[in-house]
Amino acid sequence: MSYDGSAASSSPDNSEHEEETDIPIATLIQHLVDAKKALSSIGTLWRANEIVSEAQTALGESVILTARTGFLRTGISQQVRLLEKVRSGIQIVYDDGQADFENVIKNLDDADDRLKKTMNTLRTTMVASALRPSDEKPRSLLDFIDDNSIEATRSALKDTIDLTQSARSSFASSIRTFDTSRSALKTAISSAPAPTPSHSSPIPPLLHDLRNHAAEMALLLESLTSHFDLCAKAVKHTEGGFLALKAAASNNQLPAGVTVSGVIPSPAASSHLSPISPEERTAMVRVLAADATELPAVVQDLDLRLQEMEAILPHILHHVAVARSAYSATTTAFTMLERLAAALPAYIAASTSFASSWQDAKSALNAQAEELSNMQRFYHGYHASYDGLVIEVARRHGAERKMKAVLAKATEQLERLREADTVERNAFRREVGAFLPSDLWGGLVGDAPRWGVSVLEEGGGSTPGLERGLVEGSLARERERKRGMRGE
Numbered sequence: 001m002s003y004d005g006s007a008a009s010s011s012p013d014n015s016e017h018e019e020e021t022d023i024p025i026a027t028l029i030q031h032l033v034d035a036k037k038a039l040s041s042i043g044t045l046w047r048a049n050e051i052v053s054e055a056q057t058a059l060g061e062s063v064i065l066t067a068r069t070g071f072l073r074t075g076i077s078q079q080v081r082l083l084e085k086v087r088s089g090i091q092i093v094y095d096d097g098q099a100d101f102e103n104v105i106k107n108l109d110d111a112d113d114r115l116k117k118t119m120n121t122l123r124t125t126m127v128a129s130a131l132r133p134s135d136e137k138p139r140s141l142l143d144f145i146d147d148n149s150i151e152a153t154r155s156a157l158k159d160t161i162d163l164t165q166s167a168r169s170s171f172a173s174s175i176r177t178f179d180t181s182r183s184a185l186k187t188a189i190s191s192a193p194a195p196t197p198s199h200s201s202p203i204p205p206l207l208h209d210l211r212n213h214a215a216e217m218a219l220l221l222e223s224l225t226s227h228f229d230l231c232a233k234a235v236k237h238t239e240g241g242f243l244a245l246k247a248a249a250s251n252n253q254l255p256a257g258v259t260v261s262g263v264i265p266s267p268a269a270s271s272h273l274s275p276i277s278p279e280e281r282t283a284m285v286r287v288l289a290a291d292a293t294e295l296p297a298v299v300q301d302l303d304l305r306l307q308e309m310e311a312i313l314p315h316i317l318h319h320v321a322v323a324r325s326a327y328s329a330t331t332t333a334f335t336m337l338e339r340l341a342a343a344l345p346a347y348i349a350a351s352t353s354f355a356s357s358w359q360d361a362k363s364a365l366n367a368q369a370e371e372l373s374n375m376q377r378f379y380h381g382y383h384a385s386y387d388g389l390v391i392e393v394a395r396r397h398g399a400e401r402k403m404k405a406v407l408a409k410a411t412e413q414l415e416r417l418r419e420a421d422t423v424e425r426n427a428f429r430r431e432v433g434a435f436l437p438s439d440l441w442g443g444l445v446g447d448a449p450r451w452g453v454s455v456l457e458e459g460g461g462s463t464p465g466l467e468r469g470l471v472e473g474s475l476a477r478e479r480e481r482k483r484g485m486r487g488e
Helices: 012-017 025-039 042-124 148-191 203-236 241-250 278-432 468-487
Strands: none
Touching: 025 203, 025 278, 042 148, 042 203, 042 278, 148 278, 203 278, 278 468
């Protein structure tokens, strides 16, 4: 669409308009009205400028948001890696404490099981009735000891284990809270939209298209303005143009904003216009007629370009909205990271406190386990000593039997000697009794003395005899103990 009168003369493209050497004044007025109406499309250019400005602002905001989001995400990722290292260290403390605790408890259980087994042995080992008063009820070895110390040790063990379990539960709760915060942080990071890299942003090419459309629309609007000016000029240089324009105004045929005085001066003033040659007017009219046919297409092009710009703008705004969402989600994750970082010293302190309390509890549990082992060894020695006592009683009983056999044999021999002595005494008295006075020696007529053997020191009385099976059982266990000692 060309509106330069010098460009239209006798070119082949304008041959179809060569006959338009003159146009009725009514037609010129209509062209003027149409041109003025077309100029109302200037609103599309204003809107186009607004769209370009909004897109430019959106681009700046997008660049800033993307940069900030990327910076925050990088920092958060670094801090999360540090948190994972801290979490790994805390888990090591917990796992080591748990494994250590299980080993200590196993040692305690083993020591307690051995003690229980020994105590059961004492409970089922009945003291030989021969060793006790005849009127006493049967008693086991366990009846002769005070097991309150065992229960006291077990009670202390339970208290220590309960305290340890409480500390471990508190530490585990702290770890769970830490893990919950870490999980929430990871979820916030993973759910946050990743920022689009600047080199991949769709806004710059879209903004370029918007600027091209706006520039083309400016050119089109400039062409419409030139066409309106050409229509006004044609009316001015047409005889009767002033009266025709005035008549159109009186009939409300002129659009808003078009006045008679604004388009053409009064006839008196028109006399001062610079005259144009018939050839110039002919060329001007030819261009005006040609451009008038293109006027609707130009207006439609303006509308289409604006529609395309309106369609492009939501894509840009959507990208900015995504960038805002990504930045908002990232700042939320960063806030969560700050809270987690503020609580981190407490988690580390909980780990240190658990490690310290466990070492104290471990020392106490090991000492109590050693105490149980000592008790087990003592009561095991008690049972072994009872076997030794049974063996010793059997030995003493055997020794006494031997001594009694020797005494019985000696008594028998003494009695035979006494009987022989009595025979000799009687024979001597018969032989010399008549000659010796009885008071010459007081022992002359006495009987042979009777000799006897008695225990000088009781030593606890006679040693009782024990059942053969009891003694053999004690001997067998004693031999087993000695083999065990040699094996060690």
